[in-house]
């Protein structure tokens with residue numbers, strides 16, 4: 001214990017402190033005590049708050065910003081996937097087989113070997129692995145290895161046998177079991193055929209999940225993240241396991257991320273019956289939104305579009321929109337906020353229609369609102385006339401800027417010049433609707449600095465295209481920073497996070513470069529040098 005009970009526990013000094021409006025200020029130092037920011041000010045004033053036991057850290061001109069909040073991350077899936085063998089960066093098939101041989105040595109026979117990330121187009125000889133080459137080195141362990149695009153995987157004979165896949169097994173809907181000239185499966189599985197194997201893999205135990213969460217949380221801390229909105233994507237059994245792990249870690253005081261946990265839309269009846277409401281919980285763990293879908297994605301051409309794709313049809317809604325409207329109305333009346341996935345411009349128009357009707361109804365009936373606003377996820381492509389209507393609605397928008405870096409070429413091919421209405425951050429922010437940023441991880445790396453870079457420059461990290469992709473849709477660094485911090489805090493009615501100010505919770509990120517100064521540094525070169533969660537240093541690299 002500190003000799004002086006009024007002294008700060010941690011003092012950060014000789015830095016640059018962003019104020020709540022993300023202007024550069026003259027404040028250089030912060031005092032932290034009992035999980036909160038005690039004071040912000042000049043070095044002399046703040047250092048006077050230090051006692052003999054205070055940890056004093058010289059920031060050496062680093063910038064202090066609020067801890068980042070990733071408002072759309074598939075935390076459960078990412079956490080578990082990180083436990084797989086990483087197979088990216090290999091140079092040839094022989095490399096992959098060496099990894100397999102080692103993995104087999106480390107575990108008893110019969111235990112699964114899962115891996116992901118191999119990409120034969122990067123190899124000296126671009127030959128995909130098949131069951132026979134895997135069997136040769138790993139005959140006694142079932143093996144399932146995802147290609148980097150996750151649309152294809154290879155299994156060995158042990159895995160195929162456990163899944164009951166043989167010459168007579170028909171292709172499942174939306175999946176393909178590749179076969180050789182004699183009709184024998186080669187081990188290569190495409191799309192939903194991968195699930196035939198995945199569903200026989202022993203599910204993780206609760207202990208496995210908690211361990212995976214712990215490691216994933218540390219990986220997020222290294223990126224400056226202190227809060228997440230975990231989006232439920234998975235089957236019911238996984239969903240329960242995911243939520244249980246959050247709750248157990250919270251009870252054990254080991255949940256080092258402020259977490260909003262989404263609930264699955266297809267369980268709306270149960271959620272209402274139980275009386276759960278969005279916002280229930282404590283400052284670390286809360287019940288979040290109920291998740292629904294309206295359409296698919298651009299890559300598969302399943303996004304629902306106003307005009308046809310240049311190389312495909314218009315896509316279509318994934319659900320009956322009238323049915324979706326009824327579900328949203330029921331959730332709304334029960335105090336549950338919803339988040340709805342919408343990628344195509346027609347899907348976004350459909351949701352705006354839906355929410356306008358919901359608000360018109362509310363004006364007639366005078367019903368209360370859920371504790372936090374409903375959200376549209378992605379808003380990937382939207383017509384200007386529809387975006388204009390957003391300003392009149394009490395909605396929040398959740399966008400995924402880093403995804404733009406992966407999608408530029410795809411969108412050019414899919415819709416041509418109309419791509420200027422895709423990832424239209426500028427227009428969406430100008431509507432006045434609150435815009436939050438996210439990673440949709442594992443779709444993109446969860447680094448907020450990468451998302452900010454995408455939103456601010458609309459260039460890949462290698463600098464291309466030099467003029468920026470549809471550069472009129474750029475936003476400023478301050479706006480991008482707010483979308484990862486202050487805006488999600490305001491939208492989710494948690495005013496004690498999202499700013500560096502006295503009385504706020506001490507959730508902070510310390511950046512190597514002053515991204516609020518002029519000129520703006522190249523954001524991919526900026527590192528997160530320290531992260532503070534709830535007044536504790538959870539990451540530090542200097």
Ligand SMILES: [Zn+2]
Nearest residue numbers: 072074231440
């Ligand atoms: Zn997602």
